[in-house]
Structures are given as structure tokens and as C-alpha cells.
Amino acid sequence: xxxxxxxxxxxxxxxxxxxxxxxxxxxxxxxxxxxxxxxxxxxxxxxxxxxxxxxxxxxxxxxxxxxxxxxxxxxxxxxxxxxxxxxxxxxxxxxxxxxxxxxxxxxxxxxxxxxxxxxxxxxxxxxxxxxxxxxxxxxxxxxxxxxxxxxxxxxxxxxxxxxxxxxxxxxxxxxxxxxxxxxxxxxxxxxxxxxxxxxxxxxxxxxxxxxxxxxxxxxxxxxxxxxxxxxxxxxxxxxxxxxxxxxxxxxxxxxxxxxxxxxxxxxxxxxxxxxxxxxxxxxxxxxxxxxxxxxxxxxxxxxxxxxxxxxxxxxxxxxxxxxxxxxxxxxxxxxxxxxxxxxxxxxxxxxxxxxxxxxxxxxxxxxxxxxxxxxxxxxxxxxxxxxxxxxxxxxxxxxxxxxxxxxxxxxxxxxxxxxxxxxxxxxxxxxxxxxxxxxxxxxxxxxxxxxxxxxxxxxxxxxxxxxxxxxxxxxxxxxxxxxxxxxxxxxxxxxxxxxxxxxxxxxxxxxxxxxxxxxxxxxxxxxxxxxxxxxxxxxxxxxxxxxxxxxxxxxxxxxxxxxxxxxxxxxxxxxxxxxxxxxxxxxxxxxxxxxxxxxxxxxxxxxxxxxxxxxxxxxxxxxxxxxxxxxxxxxxxxxxxxxxxxxxxxxxxxxxxxx
Numbered sequence: 001x002x003x004x005x006x007x008x009x010x011x012x013x014x015x016x017x018x019x020x021x022x023x024x025x026x027x028x029x030x031x032x033x034x035x036x037x038x039x040x041x042x043x044x045x046x047x048x049x050x051x052x053x054x055x056x057x058x059x060x061x062x063x064x065x066x067x068x069x070x071x072x073x074x075x076x077x078x079x080x081x082x083x084x085x086x087x088x089x090x091x092x093x094x095x096x097x098x099x100x101x102x103x104x105x106x107x108x109x110x111x112x113x114x115x116x117x118x119x120x121x122x123x124x125x126x127x128x129x130x131x132x133x134x135x136x137x138x139x140x141x142x143x144x145x146x147x148x149x150x151x152x153x154x155x156x157x158x159x160x161x162x163x164x165x166x167x168x169x170x171x172x173x174x175x176x177x178x179x180x181x182x183x184x185x186x187x188x189x190x191x192x193x194x195x196x197x198x199x200x201x202x203x204x205x206x207x208x209x210x211x212x213x214x215x216x217x218x219x220x221x222x223x224x225x226x227x228x229x230x231x232x233x234x235x236x237x238x239x240x241x242x243x244x245x246x247x248x249x250x251x252x253x254x255x256x257x258x259x260x261x262x263x264x265x266x267x268x269x270x271x272x273x274x275x276x277x278x279x280x281x282x283x284x285x286x287x288x289x290x291x292x293x294x295x296x297x298x299x300x301x302x303x304x305x306x307x308x309x310x311x312x313x314x315x316x317x318x319x320x321x322x323x324x325x326x327x328x329x330x331x332x333x334x335x336x337x338x339x340x341x342x343x344x345x346x347x348x349x350x351x352x353x354x355x356x357x358x359x360x361x362x363x364x365x366x367x368x369x370x371x372x373x374x375x376x377x378x379x380x381x382x383x384x385x386x387x388x389x390x391x392x393x394x395x396x397x398x399x400x401x402x403x404x405x406x407x408x409x410x411x412x413x414x415x416x417x418x419x420x421x422x423x424x425x426x427x428x429x430x431x432x433x434x435x436x437x438x439x440x441x442x443x444x445x446x447x448x449x450x451x452x453x454x455x456x457x458x459x460x461x462x463x464x465x466x467x468x469x470x471x472x473x474x475x476x477x478x479x480x481x482x483x484x485x486x487x488x489x490x491x492x493x494x495x496x497x498x499x500x501x502x503x504x505x506x507x508x509x510x511x512x513x514x515x516x517x518x519x520x521x522x523x524x525x526x527x528x529x530x531x532x533x534x535x536x537x538x539x540x541x542x543x544x545x546x547x548x549x550x551x552x553x554x555x556x557x558x559x560x561x562x563x564x565x566x567x568x569x570x571x572x573x574x575x576x577x578x579x580x581x582x583x584x585x586x587x588x589x590x591x592x593x594x595x596x597x598x599x600x601x602x603x604x605x606x607x608x609x610x611x612x613x614x615x616x617x618x619x620x621x622x623x624x625x626x627x628x629x630x631x632x633x634x635x636x637x638x639x640x641x642x643x644x645x646x647x648x649x650x651x652x653x654x655x656x657x658x659x
Contacts, residue, residue: 002095002141003580005611009054010088013081015046018647020086023047025582027611027634035629035653036615038639043648044615045153046076047639048586051613052151054089054104057118059135059144065231070114077110080646084109093141104134142581143176148237149573150609151584163554165240166569167540168233173573174508174540190494191470211473218466225459232452239445246434246441253434257427275411282408285401292394330361506537508576515572516542522603523564523596533568560591567604574608582611589620597621598628606632 005026012020025034038044049072052060058069077085084107091102102122109115120131130137135144142150195215334357342350516533524530530552532545544565546552554562567588574583585605589597597620605612614621614629621629630636636653 001580002093003610004141004582005092005094006051006582006613007090007092007101008088009047009051009090010086011047011050012087013078013083013085014050014076014087015078016041016043016641016646016648017046018078018081018645019649021648021650023637023650024635025611025613029610031632031634032610033605033612033614033629033633035621035633035636036613036639037618037621037636037653038615038648039641040617042639042641044586044617044639048151048153048584048615049076050087051089051584052147054087054106055138056144056147057106057116057135060147073108073114073116074110077108102130146173146176146573149173149570150581152570153241153586162240163542165237166542167536169237170512170535170542170569170573171505171540172233174505174512174576187494187497190491190497211469215466215469215473218462218469222459222462222466225455225462228455229452229459232448232455235448236452239441239448243438243441243445246438250431250434250438253431257431275408275414278404278408278411281404282401285397285404288397289394289401292397295393334358334361502538505540509535509537509540511576512572515575516568519568519571519604520565523568523599524561529561533565560593560596563591564596564600567600571604571608580610582613583609584613584615586615587617587620588614589616589625594623594625597625601625601628601632605629 007026008022008024010020010022011017023034023036027034036044036047049060053073058066061068061072073085086105086107088103088105091104093100093102100122101124102120105119105121107117107119109117118131118134120127120134122130138144337357338350338354341353345353512535513533516535517530520530520533528547530544531547531549534543534545535541536543544552544554544557554565557565589600592600605614637650638653639648639650641648
């Protein structure tokens with residue numbers, strides 16, 4: 001198989017590129033990546049389109065229709081350009097131990113009819129024959145239907161993870177990789193052999209002529225239906241991508257509208273009612289606080305440390321009263337004792353007794369004479385329970401008031417954020433426009449699906465009738481043994497080829513399952529989320545097995561995880577291609593977080609091909625993500641758009657030299 005390497009591309013007078021802009025695309029063997037950074041609208045997607053067009057011309061677009069190709073070129077051609085629009089792509093092709101340098105140049109002149117001139121040089125010598133056979137030459141290296149697997153838009157590949165379209169894409173890609181187109185061509189040749197054998201058997205028969213005419217009509221209908229199916233199948237991915245892009249654009253516009261105040265505007269009545277309810281709640285809570293403060297015990301509940309002082313003073317005062325009563329009793333006792341002993345004791349002994357009693361009395365005199373401050377009051381313990389109840393009531397009322405005021409503040413801020421209707425006029429107009437674009441894209445997708453369904457049904461119907469007609473002719477008009485053998489052999493061969501084709505496809509399903517699982521798990525941060533990705537050998541339908549061993553619907557995956565699944569599918573298919581072809585990815589990291597971006601760089605960009613061109617915005621590749629990519633990057637460019645000249649200029653990205 002051949003190895004293709006991009007050496008240089010030059011673009012002139014297409015999209016944002018006015019003067020001819022060159023990019024040197026050569027890479028080192030250990031650094032396969034070329035990074036091209038640009039803001040949206042500066043020319044990333046145009047660069048991708050130019051690479052596709054330079055290689056495949058009209059076959060670069062899904063349908064290959066000349067009208068759509070001309071429309072694309074006219075939309076890219078600059079009105080202010082002097083001279084023709086042109087793309088020049090230098091290639092190096094290695095095959096069978098030989099290396100050739102090939103340049104493909106395409107020029108366009110606008111007029112009533114688009115004029116295209118294609119020039120191919122081989123080793124610096126113009127080769128008109130190679131230019132004439134260029135499509136067949138390049139298809140021998142990489143069939144055009146596989147182009148979107150190697151040169152793709154990262155923001156659109158999530159559509160590949162759609163369970164409705166993924167089986168058909170996988171099957172068609174596998175058929176192209178296996179060269180099954182040759183089997184289909186051989187089956188058509190065998191049908192022609194059957195037709196010629198039948199013609200020889202009953203050339204002169206009037207009945208045969210009628211049957212042959214009917215068969216030709218049926219075959220014409222069958223071929224027309226097959227052609228329509230092929231075109232519609234080619235258009236379906238584009239329609240799905242456009243519908244997905246329109247849906248995403250509308251969702252972003254809707255989110256921007258919400259940030260601009262649309263949500264608050266739509267909920268204005270609800271917010272005003274909530275603000276009024278919050279105000280009423282504040283009034284009710286304030287009344288509860290006032291009622292709590294009106295409680296007779298509320299002052300004591302609010303006294304704080306003063307209440308503790310009161311309890312201490314009350315206890316001391318009780319001690320003073322007790323000491324006064326005790327002192328009075330002691331004094332009366334002393335008087336009785338002295339009176340009784342006055343005549344019985346000598347004077348000296350009586351004086352000594354009087355002195356002893358007086359000394360004992362002095363111990364209680366100081367305590368009994370302590371100053372009393374409080375008027376008679378109830379015992380503090382009898383009030384404690386009532387005070388606690390009053391205090392709890394007051395605290396709950398205050399907390400309810402604070403919560404009500406907080407809610408009222410939130411409602412007042414929400415009310416203040418409601419914009420006036422005239423402030424939203426531009427936002428509403430843009431949202432309406434995006435909704436209409438989404439509706440048109442959905443209608444287009446529904447139309448393509450309906451047409452495809454109808455044409456598939458028609459193809460099946462006409463195929464059944466044509467096969468039945470051939471069978472009748474084989475039975476009714478086999479005039480000689482030679483024709484009979486030829487017809488029988490052709491029919492058996494077609495059956496064998498059909499069975500061989502299905503078995504060949506089925507044999508690849510297991511390999512695809514293993515490779516997609518391996519690639520997906522290598523890219524995923526949540527290693528246990530997915531244990532296997534299975535491809536059905538008959539239908540090529542894809543199912544995901546979760547960590548619990550049960551089927552995991554694709555809808556459960558996040559947008560970033562679906563994008564990683566699509567990249568895993570592409571990686572598996574690219575690795576199946578034994579030859580080497582450059583990989584170009586436009587905006588590959590937009591929906592991924594930092595961890596997934598770094599994993600994608602290490603495990604996909606650094607390994608998927610010998611040459612990888614990454615077209616990114618400035619926000620996709622920065623910080624640690626840029627550091628991770630720089631280790632594998634040979635060159636980095638920055639596309640700068642000038643508002644003055646309305647054109648873009650390509651220059652080196654200086655940050656790479658600092659790494």
C-alpha cells in the first residue's frame with residue numbers, strides 16, 4: 001500500500017485567503033503533528049476544504065454533484081480577487097520501494113459557467129496523462145468515500161455516534177477498505193452474462209423479446225433506484241450534520257438569550273407574585289417578633305448576664321435574712337443565760353462569760369447587717385421555665401424574620417433583573433432566526449430520510465421483480481445446453497459472491513469491536529464506564545456495554561464522550577487502512593475537558609498517522625494542553641484575520657519555539 005505525505009499547500013483567492021498563502025507541512029518522524037491556530041472565521045475550515053478539493057475535486061463533497069461543487073467553489077471565490085482562484089498541493093507518494101514527488105494544481109475562472117483547470121506534475125515534469133487519470137490514481141490509494149475518515153471536522157463527527165447512522169457508515173467504510181466494490185462490479189458483470197446467454201437462447205422469439213423488454217424496464221428502474229439510494233446515502237450524513245449543527249447553534253443562542261435576561265422576562269409575572277408573597281411573609285414574621293417582645297417576661301429573656309447577677313444577689317439576700325433571724329435568736333438566748341447566772345456566778349466569771357458570748361455573736365452580726373438592694377421578689381427558679389419559653393419564641397420569630405427578609409431580597413434582585421421588552425428585541429429576533437434555521441435543517445433531514453426510505457423500498461421491490469423476471473426467462477427461454485450452463489453458472493456465482501461478501505463483512509465485525517473498544521477505553525477518563533463496544537456481524541449495529549455488564553444507551557454518554565466514541569471509531573478504521581495517509585482534524589477539542597484533551601493528544605494525534613494536521617481555536621490548545629501537544633509537534637502556525645483587508649495571513653506560532 002502507498003504512503004502519502006503532504007509537503008506544502010498554497011491557497012489563493014479562496015475564502016479569507018486573498019494573497020497566496022503557503023504552509024510547509026513537512027514533519028519529523030518523532031513529531032507527526034502540525035498545529036494551526038486561528039479564531040473562528042479566520043480560515044481553518046477553508047484550509048480543510050482546500051485540502052479535500054485539491055485531492056478529490058468534485059468528489060470531495062458527499063454527493064459529488066457538479067452543481068453542488070460549483071456552488072461551493074463560487075461561495076469560496078473572493079469577489080475582490082485579481083486573477084484566478086487556485087490551490088496547489090505538493091505530495092510525496094511512496095509505493096513499491098519508489099518515491100515520487102507530485103504536485104496537483106487546481107485553478108478556477110468564474111463566468112457564466114465555472115471553468116476549472118487541473119495540472120499534475122510528477123518529479124517536476126507535467127504529466128497530462130496522470131492529470132486525466134488523477135481520480136482513478138488517487139482512488140487506488142484512498143477511495144473518495146473514505147476521505148471523511150482522514151480529513152474531517154471535529155465538531156461534526158459526534159454525529160457518527162448516532163446509533164441510526166453509525167451502522168451504515170461502518171459497513172460502507174469496511175466495504176471500501178476490503179475492496180468489496182470489485183465484488184459488486186463482478187456481480188453486475190455476471191448479470192450481463194446471464195442477459196447475453198438468454199439473448200442467444202431465444203433471440204428470435206417474440207415472447208422472449210417481450211420478456212426481455214420487460215426485464216430491461218425493470219433493470220432500468222432498479223438501476224435508477226440504486227443511483228437514487230447512493231446519492232441519498234451520500235447526502236444523509238451532510239443533512240444530519242447540518243441538523244445537528246443547527247440544533248447546537250439554536251441551543252447556544254437560547255442559552256445566550258437566557259443569560260441576557262430572557263428567562264427572567266418570560267417569568268416576570270411569576271417573579272412579581274413571588275416578590276409580593278415574600279413581602280407578606282416579612283410582614284407576618286415582623287408581627288410575630290412584636291408579639292414575642294410584648295410578653296411580660298421578654299425583658300428578663302433579653303437581660304442576659306443581668307439575670308445571672310439577679311439570681312446571685314437574690315441568693316445572698318436570702319442569706320442576709322436568715323442571718324438576721326439567727327442573730328436575733330442568739331441575742332435572746334444570751335440574755336436568758338446571763339440573767340439566770342447573774343446571781344450564781346462571781347462577777348469575774350460572769351464578765352468572762354459575757355465576753356465569750358459577745359465574741360460569738362459578732363460572727364453573725366456582719367452577715368446580718370449586709371445591705372439589701374432588692375425589693376421582695378419571687379424565687380428565680382420559679383421563673384426559669386417561663387423565661388426560656390419566652391426566649392425561644394423570640395429567637396424563632398427573629399430567625400423567621402431574617403429568612404423572610406433574605407427571600408424578599410432575592411425576589412427584589414430577580415425583579416430588578418427583568419429587562420424591558422425593547423432590550424430583548426435583537427435577542428428575540430436572533431433566537432427566532434436560529435429556530436427557523438433549525439426547523440429548515442430538520443425538514444431537510446426528514447425529507448432526505450423519507451426519500452431514502454422510499455427509494456430503498458422501491459429498490460427492493462424492483463430488485464425482486466427483476467430477479468423474478470430473470471428466473472422466468474432462465475426457465476422459459478433456455479434454448480440450448482450452452483446457454484443453460486452459462487446462465488446457471490452465472491446465477492450460482494452471484495450467489496457465492498453475495499455469501500462471500502456477507503461473510504467477509506461479518507469477519508471484520510469482531511475485529512472492529514475489539515479495536516473500537518480498545519481505542520475508546522484508551523481515550524476515556526472513566527475507565528469503568530464502558531467495558532466493550534460490540535459491532536453486530538450481520539447488521540453492523542453498534543451497542544455499548546457498561547461496567548455493570550448491561551447495554552448502555554448512547555444517549556447516556558455526554559457530548560464529549562460521544563465525540564470520543566466517534567474518534568475511537570475513526571481511529572479503528574484508520575488503523576485498518578494498511579497504507580499511510582495524512583489525518584487532518586478541524587476543531588477537534590471544543591467539547592472535551594482538559595483531561596480528555598490531553599488523552600486525545602497522546603493516544604490519537606501522536607499515533608494515528610505519520611502526519612497529523614490539527615486545526616484549532618486559540619482556546620482549545622492552551623496551557624497544559626498546549627504543553628502536551630508541543631512534545632509531538634514539528635510546526636505550529638497562527639492564522640490572523642485583518643478587518644482592514646478582510647483577509648487572513650499565515651505566520652509561525654511563536655509559542656512553540658519557547659517550549
